[in-house]
Amino acid sequence: MTKKRENWIAVIGGLALVAFVYSIGLLPRFVPMVITAGLLGHSMWAFANASFRSPLAKRLRQILLPLIFGATVVLIWQIVVSEYNVSPAILPAPTAIAATFFASLDVLWGDFVQTIIKGGLSGYLLGCTAAVSVALLIDRSPFVARGLMPVANFLAALPIVGIAPIMVAWFGFGWESKAAVVVLMVFFPMFVNTMAGLQAADVMQKDLMRTYGASYAQTLLKLRLPAALPFIFNGLKICTTLALIGAIVAEYFGSPSYGMGFRISTEMGRLGLDMVWAEIVVAALAGSAFFGGMSLIEKAATFWHPSQRKQG
DSSP, rough: OOOOHHHHHHHHHHHHHHHHOOOOOOOOOOOHHHHHHHHHHHHHHHHHHHHOOSSHHHHHHHHHHHHHHHHHHHHHHHHHHHHHOOOOOOOOOOOHHHHHHHHHHHHHHHHIIIIIIIIIIIHHHHHHHHHHHHHHHTOOOOOHHHHHEEEEEEEHHHHHHHHHHHHHHOOOOHHHHHHHHHHHHHHHHHHHHHHHHTTTOHHHHHHHHHHOOOHHHHHIIIIHHHHHHHHHHHHOOOOOHHHHHHHHHHHGGGOSSOSHHHHHHHOOOOOHHHHHHHHHHHHHHHHHHHHHHHHHHHHHTTTTGGGGGGOO
16 A cells, blocks of 8 residues: 555544544544644645646646635634634624625625725726836936935835825825825835836846847837836736725725725624625635736746746
8 A cells, every 4th residue: 555545544534533533522622623624734735745747637736725725724714613602793604704795795896896996906007007107217317216216115115094094185085095095005116116127137138239239219128128027017916915905995094885995994893794704805806816817917928037937
């Protein structure tokens, strides 16, 4: 019998033994949970380190492993909340969150459109476009670039709780003020990454372009912008998270009677934590999809870069 098969038999047998002992009441309730979590962790470790020859099997492992891990965490969460009668005002059960989620799809969709699409996405597009444009405009002036970079780094550290009330006072309670907050949050990180990327081309490569008599525009389009793409996409991926956070937090300082930030704030006051967690699920799904989509675009646009080459 192979060692791999022995490991799996040990895990399955251990789970069966824990279930039997727990069913006849010989162990405290928390002991089987700890043992089960340990055995599940061991099985996931074995699955992660198993050797597969088929590319399809390797791809399935990459997909299944995080799903299994997430399902295990949710299962343990459900067991702990159910077994110890945790109050829903402290931590609702996953089943209660799921029930609220599916019963409130229309409300969640309206909040999603208001916060993510109108406030987050519009601010993200405006802020990132403006940052790249400004970086390209001042790139020809090293003096301006050197003077602006420290200012950009300083402004990038401004706290959102100081920016959001000002934007709400300027642009009102609608989605426009949330988009303005997102623009300010994403502009400076995107600008700094773009400027760093434009300086990433090798000195010898720049000298070679000058030897060929290339103009500034030709050097920019054929050498410096391609070299800057990994930095630009890194900034775009960072800003996906910043845009989501900015749009939600900005609604705490004034919004219409809908929106994800408004709903979270209101439901927290009513101790409706199941709805709060449903909004968190929507935000997590939106953020993951946003980041994943940007990663796919990056892979297609920078397939030539070493970071995108497949390992092994």
